[in-house]
Amino acid sequence: MKNIIPGTLTHYIEVARLVSKKKSKITGNLAAVNAHIGGQFFFSPHPMALEAHIHHTKNHTLLLGYISSLAEKDKVPLVDLLKKFCPAKGYFIDLYEAYKDLWKRSSMDKSSFEDFLDWQKKEKIGSTGYLDNCHGQNESLSLMKNYFQNLGLPVKENQVVMGTGFKNLFNALVAVLMTKDVVVDEEGKDSRQLSPGTILVPRGHYQSLVKAPSFHNSRLKVIEKIDADHIREELENRGDIKAVYLSVVANPSGAIMPEEQMRGIADVILEYNKRNINNPVFLIADQVYNGSILKKGLSIFSIASVSGESSSMYDYTITIVSPSKTLGYASARIGFAASGAIIPGDTTSIISRMKALMAHEGSDGVEVSTEVGVVGAYAFSSQKWINKNSAYIRSQLIRAQKHVDSINNDIGYTFLTINNPDAGWYILSKFMRKDLSPLIENSTDLMVYFMNYNHCTPNTGFITRPGSQFGYEAPNLPQNDFLILRSTLAMKPEDLDEFFRRFREGIIKLASLKENELRAILKE
Ligand SMILES: Cc1ncc(COP(=O)(O)O)c(C=O)c1O
Structure with a gap:
């Protein structure tokens, strides 16, 4: 030291x-x-x-x-x-x-x-x-190649890239998808061209996806569901859709996408790309919660393992994993992506372009000890160990449900419900619009209420994320008859109790507030 x-x-x-x-x-x-x-x-x-x-x-x-x-x-x-x-x-x-x-x-x-x-x-x-290319990085990329192969992906040499977590890899991927490969013209000028586009995401998508596309004059389009029918419908009138995003374990809902649904998506994409060989649509498979399952009998499937008659999903899918969640290595900020995809017309693969981009930004220069720890986390954390973490989350879920039952009991009817996630760490609190004042038009208003309802009183405030951040209230989709707030279960039991103590106070007040009182709180 x-x-x-x-x-x-x-x-x-x-x-x-x-x-x-x-x-x-x-x-x-x-x-x-x-x-x-x-x-x-x-x-x-x-x-x-x-x-x-x-x-x-x-x-x-x-x-x-x-x-x-x-x-x-x-x-x-x-x-x-x-x-x-x-x-x-x-x-x-x-x-x-x-x-x-x-x-x-x-x-x-x-x-x-x-x-x-x-x-x-x-x-x-x-x-x-x-x-860059030192033995340490060769070791970790080789180990991670093996990790992806065990998920069923036919990974070859140089098809794995490391970045500083999912977000970093996603940013690099979006930059690659939304710009053409560098072409140097006869005069030696870089004639790289922008090629903005759209990424399809489901209602209820990871909240941080929203920024990266906007840096490239591009955008997310929220659709009701990422499944075969919805994707087929979107591709009929494709416009500038470049890619489809799916999270195998959804944040915020904690729903695991069933294998059958993914096989349906794979069929649509493989069939579409066969007809559009020069302009294929790509798939981004977010697998950061690999393994963190809360219910018996469920499993995580990797869509990039599906192969069709003439081509395979691996050639159109960029699979991203990160040890920050399931493996508890949040502090490490490292993630890995694997893919065999290449954009037609490019001289190098999507993974190579991501590597080049991140090397330029310096983000491949992850501190070596951290990298060794991360690869150790992948190598030494068995499913049994992850299951223990999941058992802890399950006990927190039961605790949360007891709090919710007790709040509803006090109010005298079911004012809020929480979901029963398949996996991950989060819970959604759901409030029916019919039970709320029309002054609360969306989940952001609801969040503002909870931030302000006891303003200046110590030990009342708390933060949850409003459903609007996850695309639940996308203006192009029909309005849901409920509003949601997302919170986490990954905390100490006594902290969860404290969270619900504060939440309860706000909820009970909300259930009986007069219009003018609510107006004042929302305006604060
Ligand atoms: C579905 C999903 N993907 C990606 C991430 C971010 O991963 P990282 O911490 O590696 O950037 C999160 C974090 O909450 C997530 O829930």
Whole structure:
């Protein structure tokens, strides 16, 4: 800690925070760390991911250096330890296969696998600096290639890109979709052209999608549902639609998109693209909540794994994952995208263009220790561990439902309901328009009411997100007969109780307010 290199302060603070959490033995779901990061509460990462992160900080080795330190400690051959982590045993990456792949593609492909591992485990990578094509990045991209392959995606070399989380990758993707590839004309001038367009999103979409398209004179179009019928209808009169966005676990509703629905979407897109080979429509598959399932019997399907007769969805889909949610690595701000897509007329693939763009912005220069920790999170967090987190969220959901029942009981009728999400961390509180004053025209008004109803009184306020931010009130769609507010369950039980204490106060007041009182509150 003595010689802090300028620019790495955040990193050291971050590692110190992780180390202190470990010391206080707050790891995994049980303690549900509740670290307050970026305005939200998150679970702690798997302890082995933290250890890998810390190990790199101290020793500057790759992830393999950490794994071999475990092998030495337990006196087991390194190869045996690698074989322990594989999908058949409930993990997401097949470490043995991933390192074999890395070996075959390395300059040591003529030596034995064991010699390669020996060299790789000793490889040192410093904590700072940009990583373009260094061994550390090769290691993580190779491991993540294996991760995507285990989701059923036919990923080849150079078809995975790393960015600083979903949002960063989405921004880069939108920039690629909305501009043509760089073409240098005969006079050496860059004749890159703008090619603005539309991305279809469902009513109830992740709120932060909205900004990136606007930077490129482009836009989102909210449609009622992302399914075969709605997409087919939109494509009949396509206009400038470039892509369709879907989230396999929807934020805010927590609904898991069923495999059948995705197969229907795949049929429509493959059939459309067969007829429009020079101007295909692309699909953005948001899979940041991979695995965080709250109900038994449900599973997550990857649409990019569907192959048709003559082409495959992988060639039109950009699948994005991020460890910030399910794997509890919110602080790391790293995500990965995989795709075989290429825009007709471009000289390089969408993934290569995203890489070039992010390298230019410097966002591929993720701090190495963090990158090692993230890849460790993918390698060492088994589905069992994620299920424990989900069990915690389920218990929070039951707690929330009890609060809601008690509020309705006090009011004397069902004034609000909450949903029963399939996955994820959020709940929607639903208020029927017929029960609300006409002064509350939309969910933003409702939110304003809750922010203001007890203005200047300590310990009353709270923040939830209004449904309007998720496209629930899109002007091109029929009005819903309800308004919603979204809140999170990923917090301590006592904080959830406090949230409902404040919510209750506001709701009970709202149910009995006089027009003039409400008008005054909304105007504040
Ligand atoms: C559906 C969905 N996609 C993407 C993100 C953002 O992911 P990241 O933190 O990697 O930018 C979120 C975060 O809330 C989300 O709910």
